[in-house]
Amino acid sequence: MKTGLVQYNPVWEDKAANQEKLCRLFFNNKREEKLLIFPEMTLTGFTMNAAAFAEALNGESFEFFARLAVQNEAHILAGIIEEKEGKFYNSLIHVNTLGKLENVYRKIHPFSFSSEDKNYTRGTETVVTNIEGWNAGLSICYDLRFPELYRQYGKKKVELIVVIASWPVARIEHWKALLKARAIENQCYVAGVNRVGNDIKLRYNGFSSIYDPMGSEVITSEDKEIILSADISIDNVKELQAKLPFLDDIYLI
Numbered sequence: 001m002k003t004g005l006v007q008y009n010p011v012w013e014d015k016a017a018n019q020e021k022l023c024r025l026f027f028n029n030k031r032e033e034k035l036l037i038f039p040e041m042t043l044t045g046f047t048m049n050a051a052a053f054a055e056a057l058n059g060e061s062f063e064f065f066a067r068l069a070v071q072n073e074a075h076i077l078a079g080i081i082e083e084k085e086g087k088f089y090n091s092l093i094h095v096n097t098l099g100k101l102e103n104v105y106r107k108i109h110p111f112s113f114s115s116e117d118k119n120y121t122r123g124t125e126t127v128v129t130n131i132e133g134w135n136a137g138l139s140i141c142y143d144l145r146f147p148e149l150y151r152q153y154g155k156k157k158v159e160l161i162v163v164i165a166s167w168p169v170a171r172i173e174h175w176k177a178l179l180k181a182r183a184i185e186n187q188c189y190v191a192g193v194n195r196v197g198n199d200i201k202l203r204y205n206g207f208s209s210i211y212d213p214m215g216s217e218v219i220t221s222e223d224k225e226i227i228l229s230a231d232i233s234i235d236n237v238k239e240l241q242a243k244l245p246f247l248d249d250i251y252l253i
Contacts, residue, residue, distance in 0.1 A: 001132050004033035004074075005228040007208040007221060009197025013053065015043040019064050025225065031072045033229055034097075034132050038065075038078040039164055039195040039208075040141050041090065046166035046199065047081075048119045054083035057093065057101060066099035073097050075131045079140065079164050082106070087121040092138050092164055094129045103129040105138035109146055116142075126152050134159045134234055141165035144178045144192075147185070151253045154186035159237040163192040168202040176207055183211035187241050189218075189232050196223055213240045 008025060011017040022038075040046060043061050044053050055061060061080040069076045075096055082091040082104070090107040106123025110116035126149065127138045137153030137160070144163050153161055161182055167175045175194065183190040189212055196206040209220040210230050219230040241247060 001035060001134060001234070002033045002229060002231050003191060003210065004031060004036045005191060005193045005208040005210070005219075006036060006038045007193065007196055007206045007228060008039070008225045009204075010039070010041075010043065010045045010195060012045050012199050013047050013049065015053070015060060018043040022068070025227065026068070026072075028071075031074060031227070033072070033074055035075045035077070036068075036072065036227075037162060037164065037191055037193045038076070039193050040079040040092075040166045041081060042078045042164075044081060045195070046114075046141075048115060050081055050088035050119045054081045054088045056083060057091075057104060062093060062095070062101065065093065065095045066101075069095045069097055070099040075102075077138070077162055077164065088119065089123060090116065090120050090140060091123075092140055092162075094131070094138070103127055103138070105129075105140070107140040107143060108149060109142045111142040128153065128156060128158055131160070136160040136162055139163050141167060144175070144182070147182070148253070150182050150186055151250060154188070154247050155250055155253050157188075157241060157247055158186070159188050159234050160232070161186060161188055161190045163190065165192060165194045166199075166204065167194045169205045170202075172205060172207055176209070179209055180211050180215050180217070183213060184215040187213045187244070187247060188237050189213060196225060213237050
């Protein structure tokens with residue numbers, strides 16, 4: 001499955017400007033990828049001003065990504081700030097090729113170091129979504145530090161794990177090491193999409209990457225706005241999991 005990682009520098013807290021920026025990045029041309037993945041809080045940056053930018057699942061951000069999905073005949077995974085029953089969530093939406101909402105994952109581990117836990121409600125459920133026959137486990141940024149989440153995906157023998165993020169330069173070596181570790185221990189592809197540029201506090205240098213089920217780096221890019229594209233093979237995952245059935249020996253999950 002041809003997969004695109006959309007690494008870009010969002011304008012701080014400006015949904016309209018970021019929609020325009022992404023349209024320019026795509027040049028209004030149809031992409032070849034069947035899956036396009038965007039960073040955490042795609043259209044706002046990692047803001048704690050949840051009340052000002054939260055919206056329903058069928059709101060402005062969804063409508064934008066739905067149009068993009070239809071235009072490119074691709075599945076889209078993107079980050080939004082969701083309002084549900086008076087609560088705010090850092091969420092990841094899956095929009096299918098017809099522009100329909102397929103699934104939503106709400107971040108289970110808010111980043112308490114930046115007071116995300118005080119501004120957003122934590123999610124409570126893991127989410128596996130189907131993309132062109134692939135079972136993909138969904139996650140967001142700080143989740144990456146908690147392997148117990150990903151072992152649940154490993155137990156289900158997903159073929160792909162997705163991490164959308166706003167992961168700063170200061171800890172980028174952790175990002176790279178943890179993405180690779182999640183791929184090795186769960187014997188699947190891991191796609192991590194990080195932003196670049198600066199927000200009001202931090203600098204980001206991307207390193208959006210795909211790692212294969214053996215932990216080899218398939219593709220990565222540092223510090224530039226780019227749509228990274230790579231082919232990933234579901235057969236590689238199934239063959240490895242059959243040849244080395246380590247996932248059958250998980251006992252504590």
